[in-house]
Amino acid sequence: MRPMTRGEAAVRASGRTAIEAIGLGRRHRRRWVLRDCTFRLPAGRICALVGPSGAGKSTLLSLAAGLTRPTEGSIRVRGEAPATAQARPVVAHLAQDKPLYRRLTVAETLELGRALNPGRWNGRYAERLVDDGEIPLGARVATLSGGQRTRLALALAFAKRPELLLLDEPLADLGPLVRHRIAALLLAEAAEHGTTVVLSSDLLAELDGVCDYLLVLRDGRVRLAGEVDDVIGAHALVMGRHRGPGLPPEVAAHPVVEAQLSGPRFTALVRRDGRVAAGPWETAEPSLEELLLGYLRAPGAPELIAPSAEPVSAPPRRRPGHNPGIPGMPRNGPPRPAWLPGGRESPPRGTERTRHDHHSGKGAAA
Amino acid sequence: MTSTAHLGASGHERTADTPERPRPTGGRGPLGGLVWLVWRQHRLVFGVLLAAAAGGAVWCAVLRGRMAAFIDAHHIAGCSQISLVARCSDTQGPVTAFRDAYNPSMKLAEAGLVLLPVLVGVFLGAPLIARELEAGTHKLVLSQSVGPLRWLAAKTALPAVVVVAAGALMSAAYTWLWQVGGDEVSGAYWYSTLGFNSLGPVPVAYALLGLAIGTLTGLLLRRTVSAMGVTLALMALVQYAFAVLRPHLLPLATAKFGNSEPTQVADSSWLVDQGYYTTSGERLPEVPCRPDQDFDGCLRQHHVAGQYMDHHPASDHWPLAFFEAGLVLALAAVLTVLAFRVMRRRHG
Secondary structure, three states: OOOHHHHHHHHHHOOOEEEEEEEEEEEEOOEEEEEEEEEEEEOOOEEEEEOOOOOOHHHHHHHHHOOOOOOEEEEEEOOEOOOOOOOHHHEEEEOOOOOOOOOOEHHHHHHHHHHHOOOOOOHHHHHHHHHHOOOOOOOEHHHOOHHHHHHHHHHHHHOOOOOEEEEEOOOOOOOHHHHHHHHHHHHHHHHHHOOEEEEEEOOOHHHOOOOOEEEEEEOOEEEEEEEHHHHHHOEEEEEEEOOOOOOOHHHHOOOEEEEEEEOOEEEEEEEOOOOOOOOOEEEEOOOHHHHHHHHHHOOOOOOEEOHHHOOOOOOOOOOOOOOOOOOOOOOOOOOOOOOHHHHHHOHHHOOOOOOOOOOOHHHHOO | OHHHHHHHHHHHHHHOOOOOOOOOOOOOOHHHHHHHHHHHHHHHHHHHHHHHHHHHHHHHHHHHHHHHHHHHHHOOOOOOOOOOOHHHOOOHHHHHHHHHHHHHHHHHHHHHHHHHHHHHHHHHHHHHHHHHHHHOHHHHHHOOOOOHHHHHHHHHHHHHHHHHHHHHHHHHHHHHHHHHHOOOOOOOOOOOHHHHHHOOOHHHHHHHHHHHHHHHHHHHHOOHHHHHHHHHHHHHHHHHHHHHHHHHOOOOEEEEEEOOOOOOOOOOOEEEEEEEEEOOOOEEOOOOOOOOOOHHHHHHHOOEEEEEEEEEOHHHHHHHHHHHHHHHHHHHHHHHHHHHHHHHHHHO
């Protein structure tokens, strides 16, 4: 489903950084909503920002949009601090609640876009998007349906011609048909201009095929970051029968992200440490959804920042070269001794506990 | 789905990379655009305010004409109900009739001018930012190309202009009316709390203060209703504090009268304090003498030399009014600067 133009746009934009966060943290009253966030998002990608609600997704997007300021650490957008005159015109942010002035008409809302984005606004494009959604220009925003409002809000964001588009759950609360159309619109827009898009979502199924970059947050920390192909290739889904009380040792030799045991059968998501040895089990590449569910259900899973998501300004930790990744190779550089032994022995990795409760509600429903 | 994608993409091809030039009619910079937005958002309140000011001004002008005619017809200019001025003898009847006819209207006008700053603070200032924060629409504006400080500048400047225009119109009209019917003849003296707050620069300054208090509390509290309540309370507090402080803003004039002299300052003077003074110059606000038991002897016993009256003559009115208005404006300016600092700290 990924259009061809996406690849071209990505190549065109490659090498530049859209967002770089180093040690980013944000505290709300006494609670850290986001902590120790370090990652890099190259320009030209469509990045899925995934995590259960309360994981810090909206906070991260607000920080990138310059709506809030970090409590600690730093975030840079195209090399600039977000709330600057250089960054503002090229970043568009659509908050989760899709804020619009309810008393303004559709035409006045577009006029707002024109008035507040001098020199950047593409009015004909915005009107076309609105017409395409069959939204009457004279209608007041308060009278529009949820889908129409989302489309208008997106038109406002697109017509600004941003280089970085931050969308906080743009597709939630929409019917499946509208969701499909708007996702297509988003892809077309991003493909055409090489726009970097960060898309937060609870719905896992809608992300597959849309996104080529992944950022998974849980409890305010980055659990997983990197190219989708990269990240998927670093994992294996192993299914089969087990004889002992836990996973077979050949499987448990790899860092286990999540394991479920039901009767004699087991399903384990492991981070591949070389090849998974043969045995009475099947090894497959997990789908994006399986991978995300695994990480969302297992709070103790070791974090994985793929080389493609490492900040360039941070001290390098990794192997030389920037080869985007060979499937089957550990994406995380040399294994860190800190988590390796723990990964094999600690209970959540599947040896002693026989059954996992599903931790997070929303994502699992998708 | 693919067809939508195609539509979206082809829409681009036609208009790609040609950001629209500003229309001839809408050729405004970013601040101009913000001014349009702020006007559009608050045009109802602005309209009500300006219409009320225009209506009030017309009403004051009509009232002034009728009052002037009445005063001329009965020759009661400068006469109070009980007057020592010779030409005002036998004017008690007409003055009473005048007061019965016009005092309720003057009180109404004064009440309107005293309420104006409170209403501005509660219904324009408090919701100005709080409603945006409550509805999340500040995120919409701050996601556009303009920064938060420019936004706040437009958000406060345009209402300030409208408030100054409406306040100045109403205040000027009432002051004009008061010049014929104020002080002695109506008993609406310049130093009455309502009167002082309605004349000259004072209501305009308070209206700007109301706007500043409302804006800052809305920004800090982020809730429209609580910001309205706090604004109301703060405005009442500030008005009360200034009412207490007002006589002491400028030095008082002191009139001294010997024991046998009649104690009297002009009707238009604001009597702030009075009492007795002794031969050594000491002031006795109270003397323990009773008028029915050898009052003079008692006074002598306490070495009382006469009485004093601390007052502001009518000539102090405008200096006092401008001084107080200046203080109020300075307070409003400080609060506005604070609002900008809060905005900058919060949203950069």
